[in-house]
Amino acid sequence: MPKQRTAKNSYKKIYASCAGLGIACLALFVYTFFLHHNPASAQEYPIKGFDVSHHQGEIEWRKISPKTFQFIYLKATEGGDFKDRKFQDNWIQAREQGFLVGAYHFYRLCRDGRIQAQNFIETVPNKADALPPVIDLEYDSNCINTYTKEQLLKEIQVMHDQLYQHYGKQPIFYISKSFYNIILAGQFTKTPLWVREYQSKPDLKNNPAWLFWQHTNQGKIKGISKEVDLNVFYGSQYEWAHFLEQNGIDRSKYFQNLRSK
Template identity: 35%
Template sequence: MTAKLARSRWRRILWRTLAIAAAVLAIGVAARAWFLHWQPDRARYPLRGIDVSHHQGDIDWKAVARDDVAFAYLKASEGGDHRDRRYAANERDARAAGVPVGAYHFFTFCRGGAAQAANFLAAAPAAADALPPAVDLEFGGNCGRRPDDAALRAELAAFLAPVEAAYGKPALLYVTPEFFDAYRAALPSRPLWRRAILRAPDSRAAWTLWQYHNRARVAGIDGPVDLNVFEGDAAAFARWRDTSAQPREIPVGAARAATAQ
C-alpha cells in the first residue's frame, strides 16, 4: 500500500469516526432534552405543581408562579426532631406569590408516630387555606429497620390522628413504587400521591397527585426539582383544597385481598 493510499484510508476512518461521534452526541442531546421536558398530557392534567425542600436553596417564588406552577408542597419536618430550615421562608414567600402550599413530613421508621406528629405540627401549624398535609413514605433515606404491617399501620395511625385533627382534612400519602409494593396492605385509606417517573402510575390504586419528574427545571429554582400533576381540573382542585370532600381511597380489605393473590 502506498503512503498516499494509506493516508486516504485513515482520512476515511477518521471522518467515519467523527460522523459516528457526532451522531451519538446528537442523540444524547436529544434524549436529554426529551427527558428534561417530558410531561403527561396537560389537557388531561392541567394543574402542575412542585415539591421542594432546603435542597433547592433560595427560591424566587414570583418566578415560580409565572412558570405554570399551580401548587407546591414544602418539606416541613422529618422524624421526631428534624425541621427543614427553608420551610418557613418557602411557606411565606410562596403564599406571597399566590402559590397554594401544603406541608409534608418525611416519616421515619425509627421514631414513634406521635412524636413525629408533634414535630410536624410544630414546624407547620395548620392554616385554613393550606393544602392537605402529606406524609412521605419511602425507603430511601430511612433507617434500616423495617416494621411489619401491623406496626407500620399503628405508628401511621398515631401520626395521622393529631395531624388530621389539627388540619381538619385527610392527609395525603406519598408512596414510592417500592414502598407501595411492600406495604400496600398496611396503608390506611387515604388519598395517594404516587411516584412514577416518566410513566403513568399503574392501575392498582387511584391517585390524587402524581410525581412524574425528579430532574425538571422551573423558573426561579436553581437546579433540578420534582414535578407533579393533580388528578382533575381547577374546580376539583378547589374542592380538594378547601373541603377534601370524598378523597379517593384504597379499600383496605380489597388491598389485602389483592396482595394475597
C-alpha cells in the same frame, strides 16, 4: 501468507468487537437520554404544581406565577426532630405571592408516629387556607428493619390520625411504588395518594385511585436554580376547585387566577 491471513483475521475480530461495542454504546445512549431522562408525559392534566426543600436553595418566588403552578408543597420536617431550614421562609414568601401551599413530612421508619407528628405540628402553622398535610412514605435504608409491617402500619396510623385531628383535613400519603405495593396495598383505603413515578403513569398494586402524580424530578422553573420535582392533580379545573372546597379553602381566589390568564 499465513501471517497475512492471521493479520486479516485479527482485523476482522477488531472490526467485530468495535461493531459490538458500537451497538452496546448506542443502546446505552438510547436508554440514558430517551428512556431514563425523559419524564413521563403529564400534559393532559391542567392542574400543575411542584415541591421543594432546602435542597433547592434560595428561591425567587416573585419570578414564579400562581397562574402557572396551582399548588406547591414544601418540606417541613423529617423524623422526630429535623426541621427544614428553608421551610419558614418558603412558607411565608410563597403564600405572600398568592400560591396555594401545603407542607410535607419525610417519615422515618425507625421513629414512632407520635414523635414525628409532634415535630410536624410544632413546625407547620394551622392555616385554614393551607393544603392538606402530606406524609412522605418510602423505604429508608437507615432503619428499614426497625418495625415489623404490622407495627409500622400502626405507627403510620398514629401520625395520620394526629395530623387529621390537629389540622382538620384528611392527610395525603406521598408514596414510592415499591413501598405502596409491599406495605400499604389494601391499607388506608380512604387516604389520598401522591405517587412518585417517572417512567409512566402511576401503576400500583390493586389499581387504587391517585390524587397527585410526581412525574419528574428534573423540572426547570424560572426563579429556582436547581432541578425541581413537578406534579399534577388528577382531575379537571373544576374538580380541583371541588377538592379545595372539600378542604375548606376558598376557591374564588383560584377562579380569579383562571380568569386573569
